[in-house]
Amino acid sequence: MADETCFDTLIHAPNRLQICAMLATAAEIEFKVLRDHLDVSDSVLSKHIKVLQEAGYVVLIKRSDFGRQRSWLSLSSGGRKAYTGHVNELKRIVGEV
Amino acid sequence: MKENEVNITAEQAQASLDAVRKINTDAVETQRPPWWFLILSSAAYGMMSFSYSSMKHENTWAVGLIISGAVFFLLFLFLYYSYRLMGIKLKMWPTSKSSTHIYAIYALLFGVVFAGARELTVVGFDWVAYAGGAICAIGFFTMTYLYPTGEPLNTPTSKQ
Numbered sequence: 001m002a003d004e005t006c007f008d009t010l011i012h013a014p015n016r017l018q019i020c021a022m023l024a025t026a027a028e029i030e031f032k033v034l035r036d037h038l039d040v041s042d043s044v045l046s047k048h049i050k051v052l053q054e055a056g057y058v059v060l061i062k063r064s065d066f067g068r069q070r071s072w073l074s075l076s077s078g079g080r081k082a083y084t085g086h087v088n089e090l091k092r093i094v095g096e097v
Numbered sequence: 098m099k100e101n102e103v104n105i106t107a108e109q110a111q112a113s114l115d116a117v118r119k120i121n122t123d124a125v126e127t128q129r130p131p132w133w134f135l136i137l138s139s140a141a142y143g144m145m146s147f148s149y150s151s152m153k154h155e156n157t158w159a160v161g162l163i164i165s166g167a168v169f170f171l172l173f174l175f176l177y178y179s180y181r182l183m184g185i186k187l188k189m190w191p192t193s194k195s196s197t198h199i200y201a202i203y204a205l206l207f208g209v210v211f212a213g214a215r216e217l218t219v220v221g222f223d224w225v226a227y228a229g230g231a232i233c234a235i236g237f238f239t240m241t242y243l244y245p246t247g248e249p250l251n252t253p254t255s256k257q
Contacts, residue, residue, distance in 0.1 A: 007105070014116060021117045024192075025124035025246040030184030037123060072186065084193060087117060093110040 005092050006085035010055050015040060015048050020083040023058065023075045031071040049073065057082055121248070128185065129245040130176055135238055141169040143234025146211055150218040150226035188247050196247045199240070206236055 011020055018038050023029055035045045052058035057079030061072045075083065130138075148161035180187050191197040214229025 012105075012113065014113070017113055018116060018120050021120035022124060025121065025128065025188075025248060026185050027188045028186035033184035037120070037127075070184070074186075080192060087114070090110040090114050090117075093105060094107050094114060096114075 004081070004085045005089040006082070007089045008082050008086040010051065011057070011083055011086045013048070015044065016052060017086075019045075019048055019052065019073075020057070020075060020079065020086075023073060024080060024083055026074075028061070028072040028074040031073060034073060052079065055079075121246075125244075125246055128180070128187065130241060134172060134176060135241055138169060138172045138241070139234045139238035141165045141172065142207075142237045143230040145169060146207075146214060146233040147226050147230030149211060150214040150229050152215075191247060193248065199244050199247055203240060207233060210236070 011017055015038065019034065022034055022037055031042075031045070031049075035042060038045065049058055049060065053060055056076055059074050059076050061074070063070055063072060142165075144165035145162060148158045148165055151158040152162065177187055188196075191200045210229050210232050214225050217225040218229075
């Protein structure tokens, strides 16, 4: 079965592509961990997360651990599919597949 | 310069892929368990295989299986919890076609070695218990070191 490829302009923005790439490696990642890895400000990350959330690609869950509020982010199944499809399309463009 | 239907050049696509690969590499390095964990969990896993293969009515290797199994489980519980405190919830199940392949290799390798070593030891090949334990320990160490995220490095692919 061939891998699905689909260029997604929403994901293609550099920061959003990196957010999806990071989220694809784990079940959930905390907001501040993602911010530190991508080396962006809270506001920049929030803006991109909001765009991805509105598209249904990212799920934001706020949980309280040991009395501290933590924001956890994960890729939705649709987001994971869109991300992998986008990466596969990039590979197709550069001739890797 | 080659262009495609979405007006992105091959060079731009390559730059995006490089960014994805850099993030993947960072994630692998972040999520790779520490050496002490790799050594202890691999040893516990190898011990599980050896104990299971060596179990007989007249010996106490069943206790070895229970202890090594408990140690293995507790180590993973500790790893999962400590990563969660650090802000990363590790994946427990495959989420892509490529990670499904890796999990299938895990299951096949360890399932065949576990069961095969036991069967051969029971029929008299005692050395197979040692070989099975060593294969499980080395295999587990290698797989966990190379694929801590459950994804092959640099090759994200889709699941249909």
